[in-house]
Amino acid sequence: MADYDVVIIGAGIAGASLAAEVAPHARVLVAEAEERPGYHSTGRSAAFWAESYGGPKVQPLTTASGPWLHSPPGGYGDRSFLAPRGALTLARAGEEPLLDAFEAEFAGTGVRMERWGRDRIAALLPGLAEDIVAAVYEPDCQDIDVGGLHQAFLSVARRGGAQIALKAPLEHAEYRGGQWHLVLGGQAVTATRLANAAGAWADPVATRCGVRPLGVQPYRRTVVQLRTRPAPVAHLPLTLGVRGDYYFKPEAGKLWLSPHDETPEDPGDTAPDEMDMAIAIDRFTQVVDWTIEAVEHRWAGQRSFAPDRLPVIGYAADNPAFFWFAGQGGFGIQTAPAAARLAATVLLGLTPDAMLSGVAGQMYNPARFG
Template structure:
């Protein structure tokens, strides 16, 4: 590749999706520090498309992404990335305020229906009396989506360099000089899509960090032969203490919904978190746990107000932030990439995201 117009740092869902948008009209180089793209957060996600997940700041991005994930352009993918799931938000009597807040915040934006949870989850313990059904929720084929973004990026002429961390960068001559283990790279713009490493990348470029913080999330795969059906909804606690969803016959993916502050790293599960997850699960349903088949952890990275960050740094105009996407970067990736692409090109957003207020996500709110 000739001198790239844009270098994207990070090959997860953020960098891959934005790269696929930008490569339509620019020479784009993607730098990934690991031997494979998506090794950290993207490759460990228990992802679903749920409009209430992530809160009100994230919902417009999720809603706009839905049609693009359900019926993608054939040039992007020959099949949909979504399959029906539903979410059942459940709670005990003391969670009534959380239930009412969910209904009030998303009423008129998202289809939500108060229900008797026992009718939807056989074996639910008697104290779980509150339920809200979110029928539009879908599972996401994360691996297929990530690979589709990368294929489109390459097809449009984008280049990926694996095992190539950005060591430092210096603004010069209206662009950047990037130092890597494989040599220097000159480019016009840098996009920071480095996830848990976003603040570290900023500092390596001489840009003040925004306070994007990584948090560890633990997941376990349990074998539960008594689980009634693989078609059960995703079950999510109104008090944010767990969620679990079927993963085929007799298996579930479960998290204690932990958010443990962590340095950027190759995250690993802690036994205490695994035990806590199982204890919470056993307090919800009477399905005996036959085995813990897998356990893993990933890092979710949040800005200080928990909304994503898209836009040029106000103090360093050639440095573009595309980070802080928490646990919702996959379900919002089509809309986020289109919106960020329009911001980087300084043009009006395309129709699919025209109604989204991009200022909500500007890094200027932290400066």
């Protein structure tokens, strides 16, 4: 029976990044149910880094991750995982107070925002609807190379000595005698600590381990890839509605469009719903008068949120050997480096380093749920 210090359940961006951070300090096994890591939420993201996305209490993790993603440390390659994109949050006539509130939420955080008038927006978006009058522009928003980042975390974890077991679902978990006795894909292992990085399955994994679930709920999010006339300019920013009812961005001459849907569902291999795709296209046609020549591709993934929509990072109140690393919602990629550093620091009892200086990690402690 193999014996580990830490078994991490899930090899998405959360489990992979945590493994990379913990491997130099401990014997780590990452157990992934699927035959390839990144099959679920991590492989389905819209791949942007936007400091305002997720709100002001997620922003410290996103901001702290920015320099790391831009200039990764040794071992992660010598290439940035980011590429400039910019983000433009649009308001219709009458919605300007929502833009004011949006700017006010981030006042004093260091997130750069500029107010744009209609002419500047129309220069990027020909055929702009008459009633779109203003926008907030975030120049620092970036695209993320999600596949490259995820693979880099996995390979750093492996090089650090972590083992990554695929087709290894957590089938049985029992905590006795100060140790976890686990069955993972038919293999029995023991571990001193178990880290729950199971994304949409975070609550079921807790239940299987005899730990009280926290109400981490998966919500479906849909994206369609469109061929449009005109095609989007390559430097079109990520463009969002100030009411949070759509976003779109260019991708190799095509357009990725989401209706910003949030349909609660059970954890699973989710798929797009026709109605959500129709809603996305309808909302897009209310922004610009472009012709949609084809829906070329569509997908959906699950974004999993704790009840307060903040990540959950810390030991369970009801089991000191069960560690939560869940609730990454719609920001799990852009926060991954700092969130994993914080998680490893708490998991191993290390001293927080400079990367976490702007992050009040206690805010994410599961103890907040009682």
